[in-house]
Amino acid sequence: MMPEPTPNKDAAAVAAEHNRDCDFARKALAFNHLTLSYIARGAPLDQLLDRIASGFSCATPQRMLAIFLFDAQARRMRIGAAPRMAPAFLAEVTALEVDDPDTPGFWSGLSALGAPYGLRLREMLPLRSFAGEVAGVLVVCAEGQAAVDDSVERDQGYRDSVGAAVSMAMLAIERSLVPVHVRVKGEPPGMADERMALAIEGSGTGIWDRNAVTGEMYYSRGWKAILGYEDWELSSHLEDAYQRIHPDDLAYVQETVRQHFESRSDNYQVEHRIRCRDGSYKWICSRGKVVARDAQGNALRMIGTTTDITEIKSLTEKLAKSSRMLDYLTHEIPGMVFQFKVPPDGRGYFTYVSEGARETYGLTPQQLLESPTVIKSVIHPEDMPLYEAARQAVLAGASHWILEFRVMPPGQCVRWLRGEARPRRLADGTILWHGFISDISQSKAIELELQEFALTDYLTQLPNRRHFMQRLLEEYNRIQRGIAGTAAVLMCDLDHFKRINDSLGHAVGDQVLKHFAGVLMSQLRKTDAAGRLGGEEFAVLLAGVDLQAAAEFATRLQNCFAGQPLWHDGRKVEVTLSIGIALMQADSAGQEQVLRASDDALYRAKERGRNRFEFAPLACVPRG
Numbered sequence: 001m002m003p004e005p006t007p008n009k010d011a012a013a014v015a016a017e018h019n020r021d022c023d024f025a026r027k028a029l030a031f032n033h034l035t036l037s038y039i040a041r042g043a044p045l046d047q048l049l050d051r052i053a054s055g056f057s058c059a060t061p062q063r064m065l066a067i068f069l070f071d072a073q074a075r076r077m078r079i080g081a082a083p084r085m086a087p088a089f090l091a092e093v094t095a096l097e098v099d100d101p102d103t104p105g106f107w108s109g110l111s112a113l114g115a116p117y118g119l120r121l122r123e124m125l126p127l128r129s130f131a132g133e134v135a136g137v138l139v140v141c142a143e144g145q146a147a148v149d150d151s152v153e154r155d156q157g158y159r160d161s162v163g164a165a166v167s168m169a170m171l172a173i174e175r176s177l178v179p180v181h182v183r184v185k186g187e188p189p190g191m192a193d194e195r196m197a198l199a200i201e202g203s204g205t206g207i208w209d210r211n212a213v214t215g216e217m218y219y220s221r222g223w224k225a226i227l228g229y230e231d232w233e234l235s236s237h238l239e240d241a242y243q244r245i246h247p248d249d250l251a252y253v254q255e256t257v258r259q260h261f262e263s264r265s266d267n268y269q270v271e272h273r274i275r276c277r278d279g280s281y282k283w284i285c286s287r288g289k290v291v292a293r294d295a296q297g298n299a300l301r302m303i304g305t306t307t308d309i310t311e312i313k314s315l316t317e318k319l320a321k322s323s324r325m326l327d328y329l330t331h332e333i334p335g336m337v338f339q340f341k342v343p344p345d346g347r348g349y350f351t352y353v354s355e356g357a358r359e360t361y362g363l364t365p366q367q368l369l370e371s372p373t374v375i376k377s378v379i380h381p382e383d384m385p386l387y388e389a390a391r392q393a394v395l396a397g398a399s400h401w402i403l404e405f406r407v408m409p410p411g412q413c414v415r416w417l418r419g420e421a422r423p424r425r426l427a428d429g430t431i432l433w434h435g436f437i438s439d440i441s442q443s444k445a446i447e448l449e450l451q452e453f454a455l456t457d458y459l460t461q462l463p464n465r466r467h468f469m470q471r472l473l474e475e476y477n478r479i480q481r482g483i484a485g486t487a488a489v490l491m492c493d494l495d496h497f498k499r500i501n502d503s504l505g506h507a508v509g510d511q512v513l514k515h516f517a518g519v520l521m522s523q524l525r526k527t528d529a530a531g532r533l534g535g536e537e538f539a540v541l542l543a544g545v546d547l548q549a550a551a552e553f554a555t556r557l558q559n560c561f562a563g564q565p566l567w568h569d570g571r572k573v574e575v576t577l578s579i580g581i582a583l584m585q586a587d588s589a590g591q592e593q594v595l596r597a598s599d600d601a602l603y604r605a606k607e608r609g610r611n612r613f614e615f616a617p618l619a620c621v622p623r624g
């Protein structure tokens with residue numbers, strides 16, 4: 001109760017004190033209401049008594065409150081709640097033998113026990129059951145050796161607190177005596193089909209029921225369990241419910257509810273975060289529906305279910321992450337990543353194509369997904385047989401796929417691509433190919449350049465020995481297979497070339513070699529070939545000719561070379577040419593042997609005075 005104002009206090013001080021008292025009374029009332037609602041919902045007795053004792057200690061810090069429960073059979077006390085009291089003292093209390101806690105003798109005994117611990121017993125009130133039996137005692141103690149300020153006990157607020165604590169403790173004790181099955185009877189309100197509700201609860205889903213007019217909420221036991229609450233916990237106020245929703249999700253939830261209340265959606269469905277008892281957040285999915293409206297269409301009642309989707313959310317997030325990662329990888333790496341599926345029926349199709357399809361084939365991923373044959377429209381015609389053969393091999397179940405081929409996307413220049421893929425065989429016979437297409441145009445250009453470099457004589461730009469010998473072998477094979485007739489092989493050597501080097505210098509010698517190469521090339525047909533075999537030695541292959549035609553060519557070449565001499569410092573650099581000729585035919589032992597025979601003939605031409613040609617006698621060309 002509010003103390004009487006003293007005459008020397010000014011009005012402001014009195015008002016402040018009054019406000020403090022009102023505030024205190026409001027808080028105490030709210031605390032007691034909540035405790036009573038916990039009692040009504042059957043919260044465990046120990047937790048209730050603890051709440052009552054702690055609440056009292058908060059309101060009256062000068063005193064300590066303990067509740068001891070009496071077991072008449074064992075004539076012992078057990079601790080109901082005793083926050084802040086020494087464990088040794090409590091141990092002695094439980095060891096104390098009590099005939100009847102409702103006697104002055106018990107008071108003295110308990111006082112004596114507390115004294116050594118600095119506890120001075122101020123009140124001891126019996127807690128009676130409805131049947132009138134003493135079920136326990138509520139004890140209030142002062143602490144310390146100093147003189148006790150007994151004005152505390154005279155304060156009406158204190159008296160009210162003690163009274164409330166006693167009443168609530170008695171209620172809690174009485175409630176704890178009611179069998180459980182009696183307590184759960186009658187809930188949940190508004191659940192027409194209890195079995196259905198139980199089934200839903202059994203599946204880990206919670207049920208809620210909202211009075212849309214008063215804002216009162218009913219939560220099922222399962223709903224509370226999702227958030228880690230006991231069945232007797234949680235208030236039924238809508239404001240409290242909204243406070244549990246993650247602040248970032250609140251507006252979205254409220255807006256969705258509003259829309260459903262206004263009949264703008266058939267169902268209410270939200271996914272949001274909600275605060276649990278331990279302060280952590282869970283993701284939940286709530287689905288519901290307004291089940292009753294008034295004549296004006298205003299929502300009266302809404303029922304729904306809540307499912308914990310935290311794990312699904314985290315899995316979804318993980319999946320999204322790896323999918324994003326895949327996208328980043330396939331988008332950022334130049335080239336096209338794909339998955340190609342070949343079912344047992346042998347008709348293959350793409351199941352995944354990355355964005356790289358645009359830069360490789362000049363086609364969209366969608367085009368490839370719709371039909372893999374669209375690729376054929378951009379394959380270089382010369383590489384089509386190669387590509388088709390590789391495709392057939394893939395469909396037939398090859399063990400790998402590696403192919404370098406050219407494409408000509410519309411409006412773009414020719415590009416070299418390299419494809420590589422490996423198969424994975426599934427149990428049903430399906431083969432999944434995973435592969436990668438890269439644009440190798442740049443490296444291919446370098447490779448071709450190097451190839452050219454490796455096969456070309458740097459000075460004259462004629463094929464070098466290796467290249468010429470390849471060409472000679474090809475022609476020999478053609479003759480062997482009967483595709484071509486005879487061919488002539490000519491070995492040409494500049495006469496006294498050393499003298500030019502010695503007299504005019506090596507650089508002029510180089511120019512003479514280049515000049516001769518030019519003259520030689522000018523005399524060749526497309527089907528012929530020439531090469532610089534080394535030094536001032538050149539070889540010529542005249543396809544499809546006999547010795548007569550070869551002799552005519554040799555004469556023409558010599559005349560041509562003589563008729564177009566190189567000029568140096570205003571003077572002609574006159575060089576003549578010796579040639580040895582051998583015939584390559586079907587029965588020749590090999591291209592090397594034919595070349596050697598022409599070389600022998602050249603040697604004879606040199607011997608016989610140079611600037612002339614000689615035939616290798618047919619008998620001298622080894623036969624196979």
Ligand SMILES: Nc1nc2c(ncn2[C@@H]2O[C@H](COP(=O)(O)OP(=O)(O)OP(=O)(O)O)[C@@H](O)[C@H]2O)c(=O)[nH]1
Nearest residue numbers: 493494495496497498499501506507509510535536
């Ligand atoms: N300038 C220049 N000279 C070269 C090159 N390769 C070889 N030679 C020279 O060609 C000359 C060939 O001399 P020899 O083998 O004696 O032949 P020759 O002087 O032509 O005499 P015959 O062949 O017997 O008519 C040597 O002096 C080589 O150094 C080259 O790439 N450039």
